[in-house]
Amino acid sequence: xxxxxxxxxxxxxxxxxxxxxxxxxxxxxxxxxxxxxxxxxxxxxxxxxxxxxxxxxxxxxxxxxxxxxxxxxxxxxxxxxxxxxxxxxxxxxxxxxxxxxxxxxxxxxxxxxxxxxxxxxxxxxxxxxxxxxxxxxxxxxxxxxxxxxxxxxxxxxxxxxxxxxxxxxxxxxxxxxxxxxxxxxxxxxxxxxxxxxxxxxxxxxxxxxxxxxxxxxxxxxxxxxxxxxxxxxxxxxxxxxxxxxxxxxxxxxxxxxxxxxxxxxxxxxxxxxxxx
Amino acid sequence: xxxxxxxxxxxxxxxxxxxxxxxxxxxxxxxxxxxxxxxxxxxxxxxxxxxxxxxxxxxxxxxxxxxxxxxxxxxxxxxxxxxxxxxxxxxxxxxxxxxxxxxxxxxxxxxxxxxxxxxxxxxxxxxxxxxxxxxxxxxxxxxxxxxxxxxxxxxxxxxxxxxxxxxxxxxxxxxxxxxxxxxxxxxxxxxxxxxxxxxxxxxxxxxxxxxxxxxxxxxxxxxxxxxxxxxxxxxxxxxxxxxxxxxxxxxxxxxxxxxxxxxxxx
Numbered sequence: 001x002x003x004x005x006x007x008x009x010x011x012x013x014x015x016x017x018x019x020x021x022x023x024x025x026x027x028x029x030x031x032x033x034x035x036x037x038x039x040x041x042x043x044x045x046x047x048x049x050x051x052x053x054x055x056x057x058x059x060x061x062x063x064x065x066x067x068x069x070x071x072x073x074x075x076x077x078x079x080x081x082x083x084x085x086x087x088x089x090x091x092x093x094x095x096x097x098x099x100x101x102x103x104x105x106x107x108x109x110x111x112x113x114x115x116x117x118x119x120x121x122x123x124x125x126x127x128x129x130x131x132x133x134x135x136x137x138x139x140x141x142x143x144x145x146x147x148x149x150x151x152x153x154x155x156x157x158x159x160x161x162x163x164x165x166x167x168x169x170x171x172x173x174x175x176x177x178x179x180x181x182x183x184x185x186x187x188x189x190x191x192x193x194x195x196x197x198x199x200x201x202x203x204x205x206x207x208x209x210x211x212x213x214x215x216x217x218x219x220x221x222x223x224x225x226x227x228x229x230x231x232x233x234x235x236x237x238x239x240x241x242x243x244x245x246x247x248x249x250x251x252x253x254x255x256x257x258x259x260x261x262x263x264x265x266x267x268x269x270x271x272x273x274x275x276x
Numbered sequence: 277x278x279x280x281x282x283x284x285x286x287x288x289x290x291x292x293x294x295x296x297x298x299x300x301x302x303x304x305x306x307x308x309x310x311x312x313x314x315x316x317x318x319x320x321x322x323x324x325x326x327x328x329x330x331x332x333x334x335x336x337x338x339x340x341x342x343x344x345x346x347x348x349x350x351x352x353x354x355x356x357x358x359x360x361x362x363x364x365x366x367x368x369x370x371x372x373x374x375x376x377x378x379x380x381x382x383x384x385x386x387x388x389x390x391x392x393x394x395x396x397x398x399x400x401x402x403x404x405x406x407x408x409x410x411x412x413x414x415x416x417x418x419x420x421x422x423x424x425x426x427x428x429x430x431x432x433x434x435x436x437x438x439x440x441x442x443x444x445x446x447x448x449x450x451x452x453x454x455x456x457x458x459x460x461x462x463x464x465x466x467x468x469x470x471x472x473x474x475x476x477x478x479x480x481x482x483x484x485x486x487x488x489x490x491x492x493x494x495x496x497x498x499x500x501x502x503x504x505x506x507x508x509x510x511x512x513x514x515x516x517x518x519x520x521x522x523x524x525x526x527x528x529x530x531x532x533x534x535x536x537x538x539x540x541x542x
Contacts, residue, residue, distance in 0.1 A: 104348055108330045180366030187328045188439065189356025189383025194390045198379050202368035275370075 055247030059255060066252075068237065073256055076233035079151050080219035083158025084212070090131075090163035095170035098124040101200055102174075102192045107183055125168075132164025140226040154231035158219050169211055170204075177203040206275045210268055217264035224257070277337070278304045278443060278475050279325060284334035286320055286499075294320040295499045298334070302477070307469055309490035309507075310479040313519050317499040318479035319363075322445045325477065326360040327351060339442060356383030359441030361478075363448040365432030369421035373412075373431055376420055377403040380439030406434040409464050411457075425452035433461060437468060444469065446478035450485070458482070462489040483515060 039045065098121055100106060105114035113121075139157035147153050174196070182199030186192065227235015234253055241249035279302040286295040295317045302308055310318050323329040324336065327343040336342065338358070343351050359380070367376045374397045382390050392398060400416070407413045410430040415423060423431065429452050436444055444465065450458035462478075466489055469476040480486045486493055487507050495502040495518045503514055 104352075108328060178366070178368075181368050181371075183328075184360070184362060184366045185379060185382060186352075187326060187355060187360060188358070188380070189352045189354070190379075190390075191352070191382075191387065194382050194385075194387065197391070197394055198371075198375070198382060199366075199368065202370045205370075 052247075055245065056251035056254075058248055059251040060246065060248035061252065065249060069234075069252060069256060072234045072237045072253075073260070075151055076220060076223050076227075076235070077260070079154040079223040079231075079233050080158065080216055082155045083223070084162060084216050084219050086155065086159035087162035087166055087215075088212075090159070091166035091170060094124055094128055094163070094167040095174065096193070096196065097121065098128060098167065099171040099174040101177075101179060101182060102186075102196055104186060104192065107186055125171075128164045128167040128171075130164070131160050132162075132168065134161070136161040136222050137226060137229060140229050140231045144230050149230040149232075151232035154223050154226045154233060157226055157231065158222060161222075162215055162219060166212065166215060170208060173204050173207050173211070174200050177207075206272055209271050209275060213264055213268035213271065217261055220260050220264070221257075277301050278306075278339060279477075280335075280337040281324075282335050284324065284331045284336055286317075286324060286329065287332045293499055295324070295331075296333075298501050300494070300501065300504070302475060304475055305469070305473050306492060307466060307476045307490050308478075308492045308494060309486035310477065310494045310496055311481070311483055311486050311518065312479075312496035312502075313521065314481075316496045318496055319447050320499075321496065322360070322447050322477065322479060325443075326358055326445050327355055328360070352383065356439075357442045359436035359439045359444045361429075361432050361436050361444065361446040361449045363429075363451055364425070365428050365435070367420040367428065367431065369419070371420050373407070373415050373418050373420060373423070374400060374403045376431055377406055377434045377438050380435040380437075383439075402438060403434070406438040407431075409437065410434055410461060426454070426457065429453065430461065433465070437464075440472070442474050444474065444476045444478075446476070448479055448481060451481065458485060459488070465489075 096102065100113055100118075100121065103113035103117050105117050106112055136157045139160050140153055143153035143156045147156070177200055179200075181203070182195045185195040185199045190198070223231070223233050224235035224238065227233045227237070228239045230236065234256065238250055238253050241247075241253070279300065281298050281300040284295065284298040284300075285293070287293050298321065310321060312318055320329065324331055325338060327338065330344055336344070339354060341350075341354060343354055346354060365376075375394070378393055378397055378399060385393070389398065397403065404413050404416055407416060407430075410433060412427060412430050412434065415427065415431075420428065420431065429449060433446075433449060436446075446465065449465070450461050453461060462485060465476055465478070468474070478486075478490070487510065491507055492504070493507050493510055494504050495514065497518055502518055503510075505514070
């Protein structure tokens with residue numbers, strides 16, 4: 001396999017060492033996270049969990065509660081959608097600035113941008129890293145203090161964190177699609193934004209769309225978590241219901257959740273089908 | 277002179293020498309073919325002339341300017357006056373032919389016009405006219421991934437015809453076409469250069485096509501310019517020397533073995 005000679009696969013050694021390295025890194029990870037599945041089955045842990053889950057049945061479906069649920073669901077959807085729209089406003093320009101795909105200097109350097117081009121991209125990348133490295137729940141806590149309890153804190157928190165994530169992934173998508181159409185356009189004198197729209201966007205659109213809809217789905221989930229700290233929506237209701245030990249209400253809200261995620265999944269499939 | 281090269285060399289980042297000591301002058305209105313064996317440096321030479329690659333040695337002058345002494349913005353304006361035809365045109369598979377052809381003028385259009393054209397093609401008639409000259413007008417609203425290799429090459433040529441550059445560089449522009457179509461397409465390019473009094477440089481692997489359509493022939497071998505002759509003066513000895521390959525032994529044609537009537541499937 002690793003015999004010396006002209007027929008030796010030059011990729012064999014790096015592949016083997018990378019696999020060994022991955023195994024080597026995985027073991028300390030497992031022991032550091034104190035993962036012990038045995039605890040789940042010990043003594044009365046199972047019984048406690050059982051009681052908690054048993055209280056979920058039957059799901060609450062009183063008329064008054066359903067109205068409340070409907071309003072909270074709409075609020076959650078609104079938080080997620082408004083947050084994503086704001087995030088896109090930041091993420092799209094930032095990803096264009098951060099991506100190497102539109103480098104003019106890379107054109108005549110075999111795809112490697114000049115050093116000053118790489119240097120100029122760094123501040124944008126650091127900006128995106130700062131946006132996404134602070135968890136949205138922390139942003140939410142901050143904004144709840146600034147703008148008070150309610151959905152607008154959730155919207156701002158989602159906008160900031162998700163702008164960081166979307167910007168990074170968009171920039172990487174632009175770099176991973178076939179660079180030749182955009183390079184050919186840049187090479188025939190077109191401006192960079194136009195080369196992006198005609199050369200990269202047609203190839204990247206489906207993947208960008210799929211990731212954006214997935215992030216929207218994540219934003220719905222995140223808005224629930226942020227509800228626990230008072231940022232509105234379904235989360236705030238779940239928090240209230242849990243405090244009142246109303247398991248049936250929690251179950252109804254979890255079912256609503258399932259429906260929302262299902263909806264996002266179908267939407268993504270539908271849109272991808274139109275594009276592909 | 278529309279093109280002037282002196283002592284031009286190109287060494288890739290990995291140390292591989294692609295071109296060395298190329299000296300060349302081409303006047304406006306000339307039609308020049310570049311021939312030579314595979315890997316001789318024909319594509320590298322065309323990429324140099326298209327300013328897609330910076331020479332590592334020597335001086336280069338294109339359309340009266342040294343592209344590497346210009347600012348980046350001025351170089352982009354110079355590039356808009358050069359049309360490069362790629363051997364496999366890099367077109368996004370989901371793009372429509374009409375958009376791909378109209379993209380030829382993106383270097384000349386304003387930003388609002390380019391944006392609007394992306395949503396709604398602004399000059400469908402212009403794109404159709406360019407395609408019609410290459411007998412492809414029925415594919416106007418087709419997606420690029422529905423076309424064959426030869427049809428894609430013609431879309432790439434239609435884009436450059438629509439661009440109306442002052443210098444056309446073509447890298448194996450007819451390699452995926454049948455002989456009749458290849459002849460017709462080179463005829464269209466020659467006619468375009470004569471009509472608008474512009475310059476055409478094309479690399480070709482078919483020597484007969486080069487001799488039939490181009491008055492001046494450059495021979496490139498191992499990164500060097502071997503000859504620069506009028507087509508009429510080019511003889512068999514020069515061609516034999518250009519394509520000679522010591523490494524390939526002529527393979528003896530094996531005697532026709534009796535074909536087994538039953539082909540075993542594995």
